[in-house]
Amino acid sequence: MASEDPAVLTKALESLLVEKGLITSTRIDEIVKNYEEDIGPMRGAQVVARAWSDPAYKERLLADGRAAIAEFGFTDPHGAELVVTENTDEVHNMVVCTLCSCYPWSVLGLPPTWYKSFAYRSRAVSEPRTVLKEFDLDLPESTEVRVWDSNSDIRYMVLPKRPAGTEAMSEEALAEIVTRDSMIGVGEVALGSDR
Amino acid sequence: MDGVHDMGGMHGFGPIVRDELSYHDEWEVRVHGISNAMAVNGGGRFSLESLDPAVYLGSSYYERWLLARINTLLQSGVITQDEFDASVANYATNQQADLPADDPEAYAKALSAGDARDTEPSVDATAPRFDVGDQVVVCTIHPDGHTRLPRYVRGRRGTVILRYRPQGFQDHEPIDDQDGVQPMYAVRFEGTELWGDQAEINSSVVLDMWEPYLEEEVATDGE
Numbered sequence: 001m002a003s004e005d006p007a008v009l010t011k012a013l014e015s016l017l018v019e020k021g022l023i024t025s026t027r028i029d030e031i032v033k034n035y036e037e038d039i040g041p042m043r044g045a046q047v048v049a050r051a052w053s054d055p056a057y058k059e060r061l062l063a064d065g066r067a068a069i070a071e072f073g074f075t076d077p078h079g080a081e082l083v084v085t086e087n088t089d090e091v092h093n094m095v096v097c098t099l100c101s102c103y104p105w106s107v108l109g110l111p112p113t114w115y116k117s118f119a120y121r122s123r124a125v126s127e128p129r130t131v132l133k134e135f136d137l138d139l140p141e142s143t144e145v146r147v148w149d150s151n152s153d154i155r156y157m158v159l160p161k162r163p164a165g166t167e168a169m170s171e172e173a174l175a176e177i178v179t180r181d182s183m184i185g186v187g188e189v190a191l192g193s194d195r
Numbered sequence: 196m197d198g199v200h201d202m203g204g205m206h207g208f209g210p211i212v213r214d215e216l217s218y219h220d221e222w223e224v225r226v227h228g229i230s231n232a233m234a235v236n237g238g239g240r241f242s243l244e245s246l247d248p249a250v251y252l253g254s255s256y257y258e259r260w261l262l263a264r265i266n267t268l269l270q271s272g273v274i275t276q277d278e279f280d281a282s283v284a285n286y287a288t289n290q291q292a293d294l295p296a297d298d299p300e301a302y303a304k305a306l307s308a309g310d311a312r313d314t315e316p317s318v319d320a321t322a323p324r325f326d327v328g329d330q331v332v333v334c335t336i337h338p339d340g341h342t343r344l345p346r347y348v349r350g351r352r353g354t355v356i357l358r359y360r361p362q363g364f365q366d367h368e369p370i371d372d373q374d375g376v377q378p379m380y381a382v383r384f385e386g387t388e389l390w391g392d393q394a395e396i397n398s399s400v401v402l403d404m405w406e407p408y409l410e411e412e413v414a415t416d417g418e
Contacts, residue, residue, distance in 0.1 A: 004283055006258050007222040008290060012282035013265060014229055015294050016274050021301025022235050025294055028228035035227070081359060083381075098203030098345055100240055101256070110227075113214035116256045122205040125347065129395045134211045145398045149203060151343045152362055152379065152403035 040109035043074050044157055045178035047084075047107060052162045053171040062086055065157065069107060076106040081154040087161050087185070091144045094132070094185030095156045096124035102150035104157045108180055115184065125149055135186040148185075158185040165191050196241075196339050197346060199248040204347040204390065223257035230260055234305035238267030241341040323378035324406060329355045331382060334410035342366045344408050348400070351388050356401065357381035364405050378406040 017023040047069055051058040061068040065084040069075075076082070082104060085093040097103065098121050103111040114120055123131050128145045132138070139145060148156045160182035166174060181187030202208075218224050230237055242263035243251075251259060268274045286292055325331060335350045336342065343365050361376040382404045386394030 004287065006226075006261055007220065008283060008286045009261055009265065010222040010225050010229070011286045011290065011294070012279060013261070013268075014225060015286070016278060016282050017229065017233055018297060019295045020273070021298040022273070022305050023229060023233045024297035024299055024302045026297055026299070027232040027302065028225065031228045031231045032224050081362070083357075083359075098347075099200055099343065100243065110217035113216055113219075113256065114211055117208070117212065117214070118202060118205075118252070119208040119211050122202040122208050123211070125400045126204040126390050126393075127395055128398050131211060135213075141396050143397070145395070146383070147398070147400045148381075149345065149400055149402045151345060152365075152405070154359060154362065154379070154403050 035110060039105065041107075041178075041180035041183065042175070043072065043109075044104070044107040044180070044183045045175040046072060047074075047157075048159060048178045048183065049171045049174035051084075051159055052166075052174055058159075061159070074106055076155070078153070080106075082106070082157065083154055084157050084159050085146075085148065086159040087188075089143060089161075091146050092132075092139055092185065093146050093148060093156075093158045094124065094128060095148045095150060095158060096121060097150045098122070098125055099151055102153075102155065104155040104183075106155070107157055108183060112180075132186060135181065137187060158183050160185075160187075160189045163189050163191050196244055196341065197337060198244045199251050200244045201346050203345045218257070219255075220257075222261075223255075226257045226261045226264075230264060233264075234302060234309050235273050236267065236271065236309075237264045242267045244341070321378070323358060323380075325355050325358070325378075325380060325409065327355050327358055331355060331380075331404070331409045332411050333382075333404065334408055338366065340366065343403075343405075345402070347389055348384060348402055351384055353382040353384040353388070353402075353404075355380045356383045359403075362403075362405065364407065366407075380404050380406070380409070382409070 014023070014025065014028070018025055047061065051061050057068065061084050065082040066080070069082055087093055101111060101116040103115060105111070120131070125147050128147050129139065132145070150156055160178065166177070177191065178189055179187055182189045218227075243259055245266070246259060246263060250262065254262065265279070269276060269279065330352060331354070332352050333344070333348050333350060336344060357380065359379040359381065362379040364375065364377045380403070381401050383399050383401045386398035386400070389400060
């Protein structure tokens with residue numbers, strides 16, 4: 001069976017489930033479309049931009065990420081906890097799931113393949129600085145690198161540092177420069193970066 | 196279970212390959228959609244961990260999802276091996292063959308039957324044992340069922356840095372929620388506590404710890 005083409009196995013499975021009334025192809029299409037069109041890192045970027053622009057919002061966000069993010073209408077159907085951790089000069093946070101592929105998809109969409117790779121899953125906890133260098137991020141020894149291993153249903157998103165020189169920028173303009181990688185914690189936001 | 200999926204700290208997987216795509220093929224999109232939409236238990240994480248280790252390591256991400264779903268449905272008898280083989284043979288001959296027509300009524304019925312089975316976890320009224328700042332030790336276990344306690348942190352000492360709302364305890368899946376909800380903490384471990392001299396400088400790991408994972412409390416001299 002495993003030697004079969006996965007495309008064939010997938011279609012064989014879908015076909016049986018449809019036949020038994022345990023799924024509809026229409027529902028699968030809806031889910032796929034939702035991920036393609038509506039859920040992605042532009043959501044997290046809006047949250048970050050607001051936190052940078054509105055101190056009261058940032059306070060709410062760090063105190064209860066799930067509730068503050070729900071203000072945008074971004075929710076997890078299972079009601080999962082969403083914790084936002086703030087990067088500072090003292091602590092740099094990054095997120096991994098060593099056991100599987102847990103990811104804050106309600107704000108970042110689907111994870112890239114590298115996030116689910118054996119290399120990232122195995123190494124992020126034991127050699128985070130080396131991993132970050134592979135993402136071109138070289139942090140000073142004075143900054144603690146704190147890795148959040150998402151081993152429960154709590155989801156983590158990083159609030160990156162606001163880059164210097166962005167003081168005059170609007171919330172909308174800020175959202176444009178917030179990268180997905182910065183919200184996973186494997187990058188920083190730079191002026192002129194582009195999601 | 197202590198399988199190959201528990202990868203934290205393993206060596207040998209090489210550098211990070213910056214593959215930014217979520218999907219590479221149309222069938223992967225479909226597998227993701229099927230896993231989210233199906234009205235029967237697809238086996239969850241335990242079915243992924245239960246794949247043969249060589250298959251787990253040798254398959255792509257969505258291949259693992261696909262094989263785990265198929266195994267679960269065959270084991271639970273939702274589909275039989277014969278009908279699955281026949282379906283595979285049919286599409287192997289003609290990949291463009293049509294899918295059967297949707298039966299939205301049957302699907303709605305199956306979904307609501309599933310909802311009725313999903314009982315809310317019982318709420319354990321026990322007050323949390325630990326406070327932020329407490330030093331704790333992680334228990335040592337070797338379960339053959341599901342657990343969310345990675346090997347690399349067992350027996351290690353850490354500090355509670357956050358206390359969360361209680362969360363559904365997941366060990367012993369697929370009979371999930373048997374143990375109701377448990378107090379939940381974020382516990383921070385120094386890199387050196389986990390990796391000894393090989394730890395990278397000024398690094399730490401935070402894990403979510405259900406209270407049953409935390410075995411004992413260590414006196415902290417009021418630190």
